[in-house]
Amino acid sequence: MTKSRKILITGSQGYIGSSLNKVLFNKYNLINLDKFISPLKLKQKNFFKINILNYNKLNSLFKKFKIDLVIHLAGESTIDNISKERNYINNNIKATENLIKLMKKFKVRNLIFSSSAAVYGKKNRIIKESSPKIPNNIYGKTKLITEKIIINESKSQNFNYVILRFFNVCSSIREKKVGEFHINETHLIPLCVNKFLNNKTLKIYGRNFKTNDGTSVRDYIHIKDICTAVEQCIQYLFKKNQSQIFNLGTGKGFSNLEIVNSFKSKKKILKYIFIKNRKGDVDKLLCSYDKIKKIIGWKPRYSKLKKIIRDEIFWQKHTLKLNKQRTFRY
Numbered sequence: 001m002t003k004s005r006k007i008l009i010t011g012s013q014g015y016i017g018s019s020l021n022k023v024l025f026n027k028y029n030l031i032n033l034d035k036f037i038s039p040l041k042l043k044q045k046n047f048f049k050i051n052i053l054n055y056n057k058l059n060s061l062f063k064k065f066k067i068d069l070v071i072h073l074a075g076e077s078t079i080d081n082i083s084k085e086r087n088y089i090n091n092n093i094k095a096t097e098n099l100i101k102l103m104k105k106f107k108v109r110n111l112i113f114s115s116s117a118a119v120y121g122k123k124n125r126i127i128k129e130s131s132p133k134i135p136n137n138i139y140g141k142t143k144l145i146t147e148k149i150i151i152n153e154s155k156s157q158n159f160n161y162v163i164l165r166f167f168n169v170c171s172s173i174r175e176k177k178v179g180e181f182h183i184n185e186t187h188l189i190p191l192c193v194n195k196f197l198n199n200k201t202l203k204i205y206g207r208n209f210k211t212n213d214g215t216s217v218r219d220y221i222h223i224k225d226i227c228t229a230v231e232q233c234i235q236y237l238f239k240k241n242q243s244q245i246f247n248l249g250t251g252k253g254f255s256n257l258e259i260v261n262s263f264k265s266k267k268k269i270l271k272y273i274f275i276k277n278r279k280g281d282v283d284k285l286l287c288s289y290d291k292i293k294k295i296i297g298w299k300p301r302y303s304k305l306k307k308i309i310r311d312e313i314f315w316q317k318h319t320l321k322l323n324k325q326r327t328f329r330y
């Protein structure tokens with residue numbers, strides 16, 4: 001039954017898109033698009049190299065397949081000084097506007113959108129969906145504007161959406177060629193694993209936060225838990241005529257030192273030094289996932305620290321075997 005449903009994944013060559021593609025492959029009829037072809041040479045059925053900003057090309061795709069649901073993951077998410085503001089506006093806001101126009105034209109009734117914890121900004125607290133939205137960077141700002149566009153357009157265009165605000169997505173689904181492969185990676189978990197495997201020293205920002213061990217605490221979610229949640233949201237949208245906004249994190253959080261110390265069991269240690277705090281970094285950023293638990297019954301199952309690290313080590317060793325160079329910023 002579900003195999004007949006056509007689902008478009010945008011950003012399918014990226015980290016979350018390629019993982020979801022594997023997980024959903026046998027369950028739905030997938031159509032995949034990305035403006036970029038991954039150096040990992042992923043094999044994706046029905047893959048189309050399309051920039052969503054190219055309305056005509058996207059129009060042809062919608063014409064060719066009668067799409068039932070869109071999982072919109074394509075976007076600009078690198079937080080650095082190199083990426084231009086324009087890239088965020090184009091790839092997050094304008095691209096989504098194009099997509100929605102075509103959803104309207106071809107009567108696509110369901111959308112899952114990958115938003116981010118960055119819409120909340122940096123405030124010490126347990127974050128609920130209703131918490132104030134004060135994004136402190138261009139990434140968070142463009143995600144928040146895109147959310148508002150989706151909410152407004154859904155009313156006039158008669159589609160339902162689930163907006164998912166991902167916290168720090170990490171680790172791998174342990175499938176060949178599928179994992180996080182960003183250029184100049186800045187995310188902490190892959191950085192730790194990279195330093196550990198190469199006997200290098202990790203730099204930890206600050207040791208005077210108001211936490212148990214003095215290092216800052218963040219909410220990390222295993223990519224497998226993300227995939228499970230998206231799967232449940234697809235089923236929700238196909239069954240219910242309702243829209244939702246959900247946080248996706250674990251509510252638990254790990255401190256930087258907890259992460260570093262979790263490597264001890266592996267016969268060698270992860271070396272580290274402390275450096276000065278980064279401006280604006282807060283003690284703790286944690287998420288409440290009560291809403292998604294209550295409404296669709298999702299809860300994290302794979303986001304234990306040991307599993308996160310084990311599956312990321314698997315992935316980085318695998319990329320070495322593939323002879324693919326993943327670059328790290330720090």
Ligand SMILES: NC(=O)c1ccc[n+]([C@@H]2O[C@H](COP(=O)([O-])OP(=O)(O)OC[C@H]3O[C@@H](n4cnc5c(N)ncnc54)[C@H](O)[C@@H]3O)[C@@H](O)[C@H]2O)c1
Nearest residue numbers: 011014015016035036051052074075077091114116166169
């Ligand atoms: N990874 C995380 O921790 C995290 C956290 C919060 C939110 N998110 C969001 O989830 C989504 C997926 O994240 P990811 O980590 O897989 O990112 P990613 O960078 O690995 O993948 C995004 C993909 O989108 C594609 N893309 C960008 N603009 C496009 C366009 N105009 N047309 C077609 N393709 C385009 C890119 O080529 C890339 O392959 C992003 O929107 C991101 O903002 C991710």
